[in-house]
Amino acid sequence: MMQLPERVEGLHHITVATGSAQGDVDLLVKTLGQRLVKKTMFYDGARPVYHLYFGNELGEPGTLYTTFPVRQAGYTGKRGAGQISAVSYNAPVGTLSWWQEHLIKRAVTVSEVRERFGQKYLSFEHPDCGVGFEIIEQDTDGQFEPWDSPYVPKEVALRGFHSWTATLNRNEEMDSFMRNAWNLKPQGRDGNYQRYAFGNGGAAKVLDVYIDEDERPGTWALGEGQVHHAAFEVADLDVQAALKFDVEGLGYTDFSDRKHRGYFESIYVRTPGGILFEAAVTIGFTHDEPIETLGSEVKVAPQLEGVKDELLRTMNDPIVI
Template identity: 30%
Template sequence: MTSGLHHITAITRKIQANVDFYCGFLGLRLVKRTGGFEDAAQLHLFYGDAVASPGSLVTFLAWEDGSRGRVGHGAASEIAFVIHPEAIGFWLTRALQFGVTATGPATEFGEPVLRLTDPDGIIVKLVGTTEVEPGAAWAVRGIEAKDAITRLRGATLLSEKPAQTADFLVRHAGFETAATEGTITRLDSGSGQVVDVRDATGFWPAAPGTGAIDHVALRLPDRTAVEAQAVDLRSRGDDTINMHDRKYFYSLYVREPAGGLIELASDGPGFALDEPLDTLGSRLFIPEHFHLRPEDIVPMLPQFGLPGEPRTVYRDLPFVHRIHEPEAPDGTALVLLHGTGGNEASLLPFGRKIAPLATLISLRGRATEEGVARFFRRFGPRDFDQKDIVAEAQAFAAFVEDARHAYDLDDALLRFAGYSNGANFLAAAIMLHPGLVREALLLRPVPVLSGPPETDLSGTHIRIIIGSDDPAAGEGKILTEQLRDRGAQVTLVSIAGDHTLSDEDVNVATAWFV
């Protein structure tokens, strides 16, 4: 039967650094970019050989600035690639040249192994072997074909039940026990690819997050074979099965006995299904089952540049932030502040609609409430933490000042927009730091400062949009008067609707931005 690895999926915290490592340093080809099949707003990148062969693929879900995961039992701990044994020296030299952390070479199961650490801390092994049939190497400057990575060699699974994990892989994925070395049992496939099962009894459990491997996908020839395994698993009483059509392959997800997530994936139809081989990886695919318009999802996906392409260099500033560049920027910039429970991606579709040619800079609030992001703390529904507002407004002022220099922003072309909690915070920052913001759009705001300072806001232009059916509409009017009393020029617009944003908000905001 067809056996071996189909792909390995992990989670990255910084997509640009990930692309630079796997494409630029390792020399893999970006063969597909998609919105996530479980969350369309999550970018999913697939790397592989020149023709995206099953068995050459490593994929990454982008959790930009997300919490870090933990390596432990119930998950994979290492990704291994095939190189020619004589290429070990080349890769050790290349790691030194690129500043990539490397250890070894060492000998494991009779093969030379060089361990590298990717930008997220994931261990990547380069294994010198001729046991696996080479794939079609992708031509990259600085890496000759004889030195190139060609396929996946294997993965290491950490298991508290190593015998049961191994038995599962033998029974459902065509592997056979091949050798044992210390606490590691090596399982070999018909393709020569391996899974090493390491006895992790006494280890801490794995935790999902950035820098963690999410799952290992094993090869089956076609959908019929995947469905046959589903029947077999159910007959054994396994009720953890999920099956999905991933367009480019058909998948079954199941937990092996020690809790590790295993995917059984068909070889076809393959990644050339919707784009030719010569342009593979250049087109973004959004899974159809979300029924989303591209303009509602594409701005939420983090942007990146392939090696040699332009890219945004992010600076370490007080707030986590996301930058979205249009194809033809006009020099304007719009800073966005989300509402309660949002994040730095939430307002990007709105921002792109009202400002199609602007550079968007969207922030993530630093306060949390029951696990959701906000821009300041509160003690109750209308009891706002005044000290926190002042402190966060100070940090925001520092962010704006630093961003002006870091991203070469023109003060005359810089505007700000906030929604709900972000609008409340933006209004407070305007009053606490006069002159910081000159043009602002406040969507569904309420006043949150218990004693607004008597500052001079002359020269500040603000448009406030309230919903006629929003219970907080009256408070938006109070905020309007507070700002006007301090010299700001404020336009108050009431539209039909409640607290949620609508197409009418887009229309009114577009007129403001022009």
């Protein structure tokens, strides 16, 4: 199959169906030292659910962990094959012992230091909903500037994503999609892991695949404790349109129309591995809030402004930072 031009640039954001808004703040802000850069609401469907965005100071692509805290709406699901199973952050070399001690102090159960692809890492789960995380030691050259958090000293702070891990029970069709449609290049194997990278790799340019032939598929709908979709960065709307046109030409036609998400514009495709991929064009977070106060006020789509207070009362999912 002919490989398409290299239109996808790297990891943009990950979106996860979690438990409570406060549980997300407790982990992402108070434990991992991320900034809550935007509070808005889920743009699809009638039930009011937060959409929270966590990242560095500006919420740059490659740092954005976004959540739908769906417990109060009663959405349940199942983790399994065909999903992103771990989100890995970069940490400076020599800081894993600090992170291990810090996580324990914050009542997060964390692994011993492990090694994969020659890199040391820690793994743990979101205490409120069970989603997988890793912290990987990596030289800080070329990485994202961290948020100056009151909870985590800047010298040990996380510097955006290292990679995401997808769990599949087989990889043949997904491998073809990633190589030929999404311009990912195989980088080698380590046990049941296969590594792929955009370009020459680097911060937020790596996707790992873990093969577990016995793992049953996870659910696709919004459900607490599972990653809903993985978003990748493209340069502009013209590139996004060309990507969709050419990928459909390869036979992968399960694409959405373009959707305006307030802070980026997106198209979505269901991949042959089951994972929902998004190609996102960045708009940014400062067009409706100044940088100094990002994340301080709940933002909603213009058509919902008149009922925002009612929606917040109905949702009843308070946040205290």
